Amino acid sequence: MKIFTAAQIHELDNYTITHEPIKSIDLMERAAKTITRAIMDEWTDRTPMVIFAGPGNNGGDSLAVARLLAEENYKVSVYLFNIHNKLSDDCAANKQRLIDSKRVGHFTEVTLNFDPPELTEDMVVIDGLFGSGLNKPLIGGFASLVKYINQCPAKVVSIDIPSGLMCEDNTYNIHSNIIRADLTLTLQQKKLSMMMADCQKYIGRLRVLDIRLSKEYIDKTEANCRILEEQDVIRLLMPRDDFAHKGAMGNALIIAGSYGMAGAAVLATRACLRSGVGKVTVHTPRRNYLVMQTAVPEAVMQMDHEETYFSESVDSTDFDALGIGPGLGLVENTAIALIGQIRRTSCPIVADADALNILANHQAWMQQLPSGIIMTPHPKEFDRMAGSTSNNDYERLIRAQQMAEHIKGYIILKGHHSALCMPDGHIVFNATGNSGMATAGSGDVLTGILTALLARGYDKGTACQLGMYLHGLAGDLAAKEVGKESLVASDIIQFLPKAFLKLED
Numbered sequence: 179m180k181i182f183t184a185a186q187i188h189e190l191d192n193y194t195i196t197h198e199p200i201k202s203i204d205l206m207e208r209a210a211k212t213i214t215r216a217i218m219d220e221w222t223d224r225t226p227m228v229i230f231a232g233p234g235n236n237g238g239d240s241l242a243v244a245r246l247l248a249e250e251n252y253k254v255s256v257y258l259f260n261i262h263n264k265l266s267d268d269c270a271a272n273k274q275r276l277i278d279s280k281r282v283g284h285f286t287e288v289t290l291n292f293d294p295p296e297l298t299e300d301m302v303v304i305d306g307l308f309g310s311g312l313n314k315p316l317i318g319g320f321a322s323l324v325k326y327i328n329q330c331p332a333k334v335v336s337i338d339i340p341s342g343l344m345c346e347d348n349t350y351n352i353h354s355n356i357i358r359a360d361l362t363l364t365l366q367q368k369k370l371s372m373m374m375a376d377c378q379k380y381i382g383r384l385r386v387l388d389i390r391l392s393k394e395y396i397d398k399t400e401a402n403c404r405i406l407e408e409q410d411v412i413r414l415l416m417p418r419d420d421f422a423h424k425g426a427m428g429n430a431l432i433i434a435g436s437y438g439m440a441g442a443a444v445l446a447t448r449a450c451l452r453s454g455v456g457k458v459t460v461h462t463p464r465r466n467y468l469v470m471q472t473a474v475p476e477a478v479m480q481m482d483h484e485e486t487y488f489s490e491s492v493d494s495t496d497f498d499a500l501g502i503g504p505g506l507g508l509v510e511n512t513a514i515a516l517i518g519q520i521r522r523t524s525c526p527i528v529a530d531a532d533a534l535n536i537l538a539n540h541q542a543w544m545q546q547l548p549s550g551i552i553m554t555p556h557p558k559e560f561d562r563m564a565g566s567t568s569n570n571d572y573e574r575l576i577r578a579q580q581m582a583e584h585i586k587g588y589i590i591l592k593g594h595h596s597a598l599c600m601p602d603g604h605i606v607f608n609a610t611g612n613s614g615m616a617t618a619g620s621g622d623v624l625t626g627i628l629t630a631l632l633a634r635g636y637d638k639g640t641a642c643q644l645g646m647y648l649h650g651l652a653g654d655l656a657a658k659e660v661g662k663e664s665l666v667a668s669d670i671i672q673f674l675p676k677a678f679l680k681l682e683d
């Protein structure tokens with residue numbers, strides 16, 4: 179699913195009107211019918227509905243919804259805010275239709291003072307104040323109204339987007355003046371702010387409603403951001419050759435683990451083995467020998483000269499991909515070995531965890547990374563790499579996008595919806611995964627998966643998309659079995675076969 183900007187959404191709206199063709203008031207009616215059905219799916223006509231409508235088309239949508247609900251015998255009260263005596267054409271038309279229908283129990287047009295109605299637990303508030311046309315933070319009377327709605331015990335449904343929330347950048351927004359919805363019914367496509375973890379508190383549960391906007395426009399219009407869906411991922415899968423032998427299925431090298439962190443190496447290596455690769459070699463400090471040999475008998479052991487840490491770069495010419503970083507530790511010898519390793523490696527590299535922390539500690543090295551490197555930071559690791567803390571998730575995402583362009587690499591910013599920032603500036607959000615995966619070792623598993631896919635011969639962009647999707651999917655399948663609370667990183671590995679099977683089916 180493409181994510182369009184507010185400006186593109188506006189264009190899509192106009193394109194649909196001229197090319198379908200459909201009158202804009204009829205398009206609004208179509209949207210309103212879809213929204214009304216979604217509301218009726220959730221609440222019966224015994225639930226009183228209180229509608230707050232703004233002066234634009236978001237308000238127009240909500241006035242039409244009010245009329246349609248009233249026609250379905252819902253008890254409806256409507257407050258239309260027209261403080262500048264200026265309604266959009268379709269909002270004005272829907273105001274008239276609502277009055278003419280005579281079905282709505284209570285209708286107030288607020289032009290000056292507003293005495294708010296009591297909002298009780300049994301009611302549903304429909305927030306149609308502002309949608310994608312919001313162009314500045316809410317202040318004054320609208321801010322007071324938002325605060326009033328936010329503190330009321332009624333359930334809140336936002337049409338298209340919670341009023342006060344911007345579609346993209348909320349850095350300079352006033353966060354107390356944004357509706358906190360229980361349910362958001364967004365039209366046609368998710369907006370970028372809906373992908374940000376720190377905006378989830380405004381959005382509540384999210385449903386995307388298809389209002390049949392122009393497919394032609396959607397298909398032909400380039401979007402900078404998109405959400406990875408199952409059908410995209412299925413298209414990316416390479417079939418396995420029936421005559422495959424291990425030599426042709428990729429040779430992966432994992433450099434991971436320090437004394438006390440052998441587990442990270444175990445997880446990355448086991449995940450790598452479970453992701454279709456022919457052969458995995460793990461390079462790890464001597465003292466990990468027994469642990470590794472016992473935990474992952476399928477892997478080839480390559481022992482470092484040192485007992486407890488990675489000390490010297492190794493020849494990687496025979497390998498098809500390198501995964502480096504999980505549990506590596508931060509001692510200075512390891513840092514020097516890491517940079518040597520990155521320099522002498524010509525196959526694709528996945529750098530994670532301590533590899534990223536080391537790079538963050540040596541900012542000059544950040545400028546010398548080979549193009550095409552894949553880095554998989556969580557937000558804190560990314561902030562360290564970027565050299566400063568981001569104020570919010572949007573700002574962090576834009577920095578990651580800029581960094582990926584600058585270093586010509588791939589950055590998977592891990593989180594609620596992991597975001598893959600590509601060297602060409604595009605961003606791909608992952609839709610799989612769950613909060614149970616916020617657990618130690620989960621990242622090591624992703625490193626293993628990515629290394630395997632790269633060794634198998636997937637190009638970097640494909641490996642990143644497929645890898646993050648599979649990782650999240652395995653986590654979702656595991657959560658169904660063991661629950662989010664009890665999920666551990668090994669469960670993700672255990673469910674990787676089922677994740678592959680689900681995509682292959």
Ligand SMILES: NC(=O)C1=CN([C@@H]2O[C@H](COP(=O)(O)OP(=O)(O)OC[C@H]3O[C@@H](n4cnc5c(N)ncnc54)[C@H](OP(=O)(O)O)[C@@H]3O)[C@@H](O)[C@H]2O)[C@H](O)CC1
Pocket residue numbers: 187188190191205206209232233234235236237238239266307308309310311312313314315316317320337338339365366391
């Ligand atoms: N393409 C679709 O998906 C469809 C969307 N529909 C609905 O339309 C809205 C977008 O409608 P639009 O009229 O463009 O915008 P809004 O209703 O969100 O708001 C515009 C009015 O709000 C004023 N405004 C903006 N910011 C503020 C603010 N901070 N404080 C007060 N007033 C504000 C703005 O006034 P200006 O003077 O600044 O222009 C406008 O009066 C979308 O969200 C959907 O709900 C269609 O119905 C179907 C297709």
Ligand SMILES: [K+]
Pocket residue numbers: 236305306307308309336337338339340341
């Ligand atoms: K809204």
